[in-house]
Amino acid sequence: MQQREEKQLEFALENIVQRVNDLKASIASMIMKIETEYETLNWPNFLDNYALISGQLTALTKVLSHDKCPLLRNLTLLPLLLSPERDEQLVQLTEGRVTTFAHDLVPDYLRTKLEPMAESKMLQVEHKAANLTYENAQKQIAAYQKVVLHVWDIVNKAREEWEVESSSRGNTQQNSSVTDTHLLVAAVGMGKGLKMGPNPNGGNPTSGGMMVSSQGRSNVSGSIPIPPNTQSMPMNKAPSTIKTNIKSAAQIHPYGR
Structure with missing residues (x-):
């Protein structure tokens, strides 16, 4: 037996x-x-x-x-041997979590009841649940159900709005052209597609303006006039109107020698 x-x-x-x-x-x-x-x-x-x-x-x-x-x-589970030294077999059985089976670890690992603090809290909860009347329990259940249904309605409403937004986003019409945008950026930044415009006053066409055009859906043209008094100026020099006054360092030094 x-x-x-x-x-x-x-x-x-x-x-x-x-x-x-x-x-x-x-x-x-x-x-x-x-x-x-x-x-x-x-x-x-x-x-x-x-x-x-x-x-x-x-x-x-x-x-x-x-x-x-x-x-x-x-x-009942009883320990057969307690030792503060490292036990390799115990380490292998516990996958490295427990290295020694000493006196301070036995009450925790061989515990058949909850810890005293957790047990006292559990007793308080059980006492409170035992003293709760049927009417109060039904009221609390109804309040919890109301909260859960309210959260459920919020989630469903958010999902419907997201579905409507995603469906409408797919049906939007395109009102811009990426090709035209690249042409305009290349014309302004690197001068691609620039053509010399005619001079309305006659003479050298370089004194007129420059016309910017893009071969796409939209054509953008404009002229940049050049003032006549600056045409004869050399391009490598610029007039300077800044006067400088440089004094000797010995004259403005606050400490004399």
Whole structure:
């Protein structure tokens, strides 16, 4: 009888450890995707990972509630050896999270109840829930449902506005030409497409203006007149009207020698 119970316990523990390892791997994979693939991760993939974790939790619950699984709450776990030195086998089993199985770590790792602070808070919540009347509970539920429905309406309205905006954006008519814009920028910045315009006063055509034209949808033309008194000036010299007064440094030095 005792040997059969030990075999059932060993078989149940193996199944539980396997289910827990699968669950741990799924949670680690999901966390890695959130941290590394947050730019490309979409909502359907996130829901698929969440559904996988939910299914694994359901499978673990079925294993624990199975008839052949012994009641683990009736069993007691006792440490066989406590040592402050590093245990390589323990490091390998815990994947490097626990290095020593010392006296200060045993109460935390072998705890079967909540921590005292968490347990006191849980008792306060349970006491408050037990003293809550049915009418107050229904009022709180109705208030929560009202808030949730209000948020749902806001989200639906924002989605409808976004869909209308995206659909209207695709049907907008083009009122500008990229080719004409490039031609105008090239004409103004680099002088492409410039032609010499006729002089209305006769004589040398260089004394007239320059006409800017672009071969596109829109034609832009204009003249830039050159004053007659500046035509005979040499282009490499400019008249200077600035007078300078340079004094010796010894005269303006505040400290004499």
